Amino acid sequence: xxxxSQGTGTPLxxxxxxxxxxxxxxxxxxxxFIVGALAGALIGMAGVLVGKAVAGEWIATRIALAPExxxxxxxxxxxxxxxxxxxxxxxxxxxxxxxGFRFMLLVVGPFKLSxxxxxxxxxxxxxxxxxxxxxxxxxxxxxxxxxxxRTKWMVLGGPLASVALALVCMVLLALSxxxxxxxxxxxxxxxxxxxxxxxxxxxxxxxxxxxGKRFLQLHREGPEARRDxxxxxxxxxxxxxxxxxxxxxxxxxxLLEPSDGSIMEFLGRTTAYTxxxxxxxxxxxxxxxxxxxxxxxxxxxNLSAFIAAEEAWVLAWFDRNADAARARIAxxxxxxxxxxxxxxxxxxxxxxxxxxxxxxxxxxxxxAALDVLRAQSSxxxxxxxxxxxxxxxxxxxxxxxxxxxxxxxxDQGFQVP
Numbered sequence: 001x002x003x004x005s006q007g008t009g010t011p012l013x014x015x016x017x018x019x020x021x022x023x024x025x026x027x028x029x030x031x032x033f034i035v036g037a038l039a040g041a042l043i044g045m046a047g048v049l050v051g052k053a054v055a056g057e058w059i060a061t062r063i064a065l066a067p068e069x070x071x072x073x074x075x076x077x078x079x080x081x082x083x084x085x086x087x088x089x090x091x092x093x094x095x096x097x098x099x100g101f102r103f104m105l106l107v108v109g110p111f112k113l114s115x116x117x118x119x120x121x122x123x124x125x126x127x128x129x130x131x132x133x134x135x136x137x138x139x140x141x142x143x144x145x146x147x148x149x150r151t152k153w154m155v156l157g158g159p160l161a162s163v164a165l166a167l168v169c170m171v172l173l174a175l176s177x178x179x180x181x182x183x184x185x186x187x188x189x190x191x192x193x194x195x196x197x198x199x200x201x202x203x204x205x206x207x208x209x210x211x212g213k214r215f216l217q218l219h220r221e222g223p224e225a226r227r228d229x230x231x232x233x234x235x236x237x238x239x240x241x242x243x244x245x246x247x248x249x250x251x252x253x254x255l256l257e258p259s260d261g262s263i264m265e266f267l268g269r270t271t272a273y274t275x276x277x278x279x280x281x282x283x284x285x286x287x288x289x290x291x292x293x294x295x296x297x298x299x300x301x302n303l304s305a306f307i308a309a310e311e312a313w314v315l316a317w318f319d320r321n322a323d324a325a326r327a328r329i330a331x332x333x334x335x336x337x338x339x340x341x342x343x344x345x346x347x348x349x350x351x352x353x354x355x356x357x358x359x360x361x362x363x364x365x366x367x368a369a370l371d372v373l374r375a376q377s378s379x380x381x382x383x384x385x386x387x388x389x390x391x392x393x394x395x396x397x398x399x400x401x402x403x404x405x406x407x408x409x410x411d412q413g414f415q416v417p
Contacts, residue, residue: 085108092158093106093139096154102139112124155214244381341386342369
C-alpha cells in the first residue's frame, strides 16, 4: 500500500477539472437510438430506391412477392433490423474472441446474454433498458499484451460483420430466383449496410462513441487510447486476483484523462475511487466518486444503479446517514438487486443497518458475507476489495475497536454516532 496523503494537502490523484463536461447520456442515448433507427431505415430505404432505379425490375419482382398488408411488412422491417443489429454485435464478440478476449455481455432488443463475472455461467435474460435496446456487446481481455491493437480488432468486428452480411444478402438475392423471402433478405442487406455506414462514422452518442470514433481514438494512441489500455490492463489484473491497491499510482492516474464525460471516464473515476479508498484516502475517494456519480446519471440503468449503490454505502458508512442512503437507492432498488453480487449487497445493507443503529444486525450481515468470501478459492481483485471493506467494517463493529475507529472517522470530519 502506498503512503497516504490524508491531511497533507497534496492529493495522490488529480481531482476532476471544475469545468469538466457531464453528458446527458441516458436521454441522448434514447434519442440517438430513435434517430439512429430512423436514419438506418431511411438509408436502407434510400438504398432500395437507388437499387430500384438502377435495377428496377430486379428489385420490384422481389418486393412484389412479400406478404401484403402493413402488419407483415412491419414484421419484415423489424426482423431485418433485429437481425442486422444481432450480426453487428456478434461481430464485436467474434473480433474480441479472436484476440483472446472473454465474452461478458450481449444485448439486442429485448434479449440479453450475460455473466456477472469471469467465472460465472452465461445466462439468458430480458433486457429492460431502452438505452441498451439498440445493441451492445462487451468482452474483457485475457493477458496484457498489445491491448490497444487487440481492442481495435474487437471494435472493427461490428462494422466488418455488417458489411459482410450486406454482401451475403446481395449475393444470395443475385443467385436465387424471386421468392417470398426475398423481401426480407433485401431489407436485411439494406439495413445491415446502413448500420455499417452509421457506426463507422466518427461521432459521439451521449456518453458513448461510435465504433468509428473509438477506432480512431485507439489508432491515434492519444490520451483516450492510453486510458483504454490502462483500464483494460487493470481489468486483466483484477480478474487474475491482483488487488486494486497494488496498482501503480501512475496507471491509476492515466485513467482520469481526458475528462470528456464518456463512459470510459466513468469507469476510470470508479476505479480511482476504489484505489483511493483502499489507500485510506477517504476524502480524495469521495471526490472521484462524486464525479462518477455525476457521470452515472446519464449512463444505462445498470451502471447508474451500481454507482448509486456505492454512494449510498458511503452515505451510510462514513456519514452514518441511513435516510440519505435509502433515498439514494430507492429509485434503483430493483436494478441494484439485479446488478450487485450478494456480498456487495450485504455490504450496503450492513452499512445502512449500522447507520440505523442496528449494530448487531450489521455485525451479523458482515460476518455472514465474510464467511462466504473466505471460502472462495480464487477470488478476483474486485472481490478482494469488497472483502477488505467488509473486514474494515467488522473491525469497527467489534466492541473492542469500535470507539477508536469511530474516533478516527470523526477526526476526518464525518458524522459518526
